[in-house]
Amino acid sequence: MDRNDYLLAIKTRMPEKRYIHTIGVMETAISLAEQYGEDVKSAEVAAILHDIAKYADEEWMNQVVKENGLDARLIGWGSEILHGPVGAWIAQTEFNITNENILNAIRFHTTGRANMSKLEKIIYIADMIEPNRKFNQVDELRKIANVDLDEAMKACICHTISFLVHTEQAIFPVSIECYNDVISKNA
Numbered sequence: 001m002d003r004n005d006y007l008l009a010i011k012t013r014m015p016e017k018r019y020i021h022t023i024g025v026m027e028t029a030i031s032l033a034e035q036y037g038e039d040v041k042s043a044e045v046a047a048i049l050h051d052i053a054k055y056a057d058e059e060w061m062n063q064v065v066k067e068n069g070l071d072a073r074l075i076g077w078g079s080e081i082l083h084g085p086v087g088a089w090i091a092q093t094e095f096n097i098t099n100e101n102i103l104n105a106i107r108f109h110t111t112g113r114a115n116m117s118k119l120e121k122i123i124y125i126a127d128m129i130e131p132n133r134k135f136n137q138v139d140e141l142r143k144i145a146n147v148d149l150d151e152a153m154k155a156c157i158c159h160t161i162s163f164l165v166h167t168e169q170a171i172f173p174v175s176i177e178c179y180n181d182v183i184s185k186n187a
């Protein structure tokens with residue numbers, strides 16, 4: 001499948017706004033891949049498929065987790081946490097993606113994790129800073145991503161953790177592992 005096949009396949013599964021977001025993630029991920037020496041094709045495919053499960057039924061996603069041996073800690077979390085891991089499962093089973101690095105970039109695009117690969121960082125960051133994103137500090141994150149991928153990952157996970165704390169939301173522990181990992185490496 002080439003870019004247009006993937007784009008056609010995801011377009012039917014999401015509203016227009018999410019599709020536009022996906023194009024933004026794709027363009028940002030490609031540009032970060034070029035800048036930081038990552039495989040551009042892998043970045044393109046992971047970016048296009050990253051939100052493939054965003055609008056999947058939550059009950060169905062919980063079932064996919066249980067029946068296919070996905071991380072048991074996912075059970076009971078909402079679709080915001082489920083759509084990454086279930087998206088990776090769809091990419092593998094439906095789109096025949098076998099590249100584990102691409103699958104992990106989809107799997108961990110919302111939460112991050114400890115010891116992320118360059119591609120995983122690129123997709124995580126691209127998802128946060130793509131041109132359609134609008135929140136305080138997004139320009140600051142874009143500036144950091146222009147000069148240092150690891151610093152950008154640190155700033156992005158700090159922003160997410162801080163946002164979740166300030167809005168009194170539960171934090172899926174894999175993001176805490178990501179935060180601890182990034183902080184210790186940058187100490």
Ligand SMILES: Nc1ncnc2c1ncn2[C@@H]1O[C@H](COP(=O)(O)OP(=O)(O)O)[C@@H](O)[C@H]1O
Binds near residue numbers: 081170
């Ligand atoms: N560890 C976490 N625990 C709970 N919520 C989280 C965690 N990490 C991210 N989120 C939230 O999940 C939501 C979806 O994130 P994300 O997948 O990056 O966005 P999108 O699907 O819109 O591209 C965001 O509101 C984010 O703050």
